[in-house]
Structure formats: C-alpha cells, structure tokens
Amino acid sequence: MKKEPEFCQFQEALGILVGKWKPVILVHLLNDGTQRFSVLKRKMPGITQRMLTKQLRELEDEDIIQRVIYPEIPPKVEYSITEYGRSLEPILEAMHEWGSSHVARKQAEEPETQEEKLS
Amino acid sequence: MKKEPEFCQFQEALGILVGKWKPVILVHLLNDGTQRFSVLKRKMPGITQRMLTKQLRELEDEDIIQRVIYPEIPPKVEYSITEYGRSLEPILEAMHEWGSSHVARKQAEEPETQEEKLS
DNA sequence: GCCATTGGTACCCTCGAGGGAACTATACCA
C-alpha cells in the first residue's frame, strides 16, 4: 500500500490543495468564516456553479470543510472550515509567503515589464 | 495582470510543486545533495526518462534546480538544488508533516482496512 | 562488428481536470 516509504506523504496535502479553486476557497473561508454558496461564488469571479459545487464537494469529502443545509425555499447552504481543515493553514501561509517573494523576484528579473512605464 | 489581489500568490508555489514527480525530485536533491541523472532515475522507480527530463527542465526553468553538464563521453549531468530552490523547503516540510498526520487519521477512521488482520 | 552505457529527443496516445450551457425545484413578488 505504501509506495515510497516516508516520501509520498506530501502528496496527500498536494492532492487536497491542487485544483484551481480549492486554495482560494480555503483562504476565503479561513479569512471570512462561514459563508453561503452564493457569497463564495461572488467572491470568485470566473468560477461557474458547476466548478464551485464540485470543488466544495471534494473538500467536504476530505472533511476539510463543512456543509450545512437550511431547508428554506430560496435554498440556503452554508460552508465553513472544519477544525481539521484549519490545520492546513500553515501550508497555505508558507505557500503564500513563498509565492509573494517569488513574484517579487520575477518582477525584479524582468525589467522589460517596465517598458510601459518608460513611455 | 494581477487577478485576485493578494490571494493568488500561493498559486505560484503550487504551480511549481505540482507535477507528480517534482516534490519527490526536490526531496531527493534536498536530502542527498547533488546527483546525476541516472542516480535520480534509479531512486524513482516508475518514472521514465522522458518524464524525469521534463520535470527537471521545468524545475530548472524556474531556477529551483541547477544543471551541470560534464562533456565526457558516456555523458554526465549533475543536478542540484539552487539556493532559491532551498527556500521551498518549509513548504515541503509543512506538507510532509500534514500529510503524515492525514494518513494516520485516515487509517484510524477506516478500521475496515484491518479486516485482513482478522482472518 | 556488435553491444552497453548515458542522457537525451521525437512522436503518439489516453484520460481526466476544467469548463460552458442549459435545465431543475420551490417559493415569493408584481
């Protein structure tokens, strides 16, 4: 069952984090707390219902987020981070930090991007 | 050019780390230091030349690893982590740590896996 | 002359993530 002794554990984390929208969803839920579907959707311009639903389901299946359905008639469904999901925060933070400096580095390396400012 | 102010920075890190083999390559290079192509390949059972070359090139393009060619005749090429690549270590560590507890958790949740031991 | 070794490249294929568009149910509002 185990493949590379010890090595592949991070694949577990990666497997949960990859997906174009999952990290964004998690950050939103971590920052702003419990939110309903439509609010999340509005905060992620470009995502479709289909995609948002799918990503949310997958996160729910992994017990990273929680889904609460209110049986009202304009339906209401609220999503929130689970205790367990919150344990992913260090990873997201590390990635965010690294990503920021990576972007800064790339901008420093490519001064051609500055052309616009020269005109 | 920027999409979600602040949010998408971790995508930079994810973009580099995803790829079935990249994290494994990085861990090998981080743990065991400079290594030549064939050694890396041997350490990753299941990977093909084509794949290893591809993943290494992509990491090199991002300046995460370094490629040194010795003009000998059975060719010799050595790969090593760059200073910059080493800055990814905290992320890999965080993921590894989380992944380990995730695996432990899954095993605790699914005692059906124990069936084998009951026979 | 033939094979092995090393680090590749070239070509082709498969499968699934991601995504677009349309449809659904139910109640309220005008």
Next chain:
DNA sequence: TGGTATAGTTCCCTCGAGGGTACCAATGGC
C-alpha cells in the same frame, strides 16, 4: 402569468499532463 432568486445537476467538449516506445550520438570493451 411571468420573472427572480438559490443551489444545484446533467451533458458535452477541450486541452494538456502524464506516459509508452523508439530512436540518437559518442565512446569503450569484447
């Protein structure tokens, strides 16, 4: 009677990551 809102689902399509296989170049060993 028709429109709006919410949270989905269903069907279909595209594109690229991953992968399999074969080939190459240059040399040393038998």
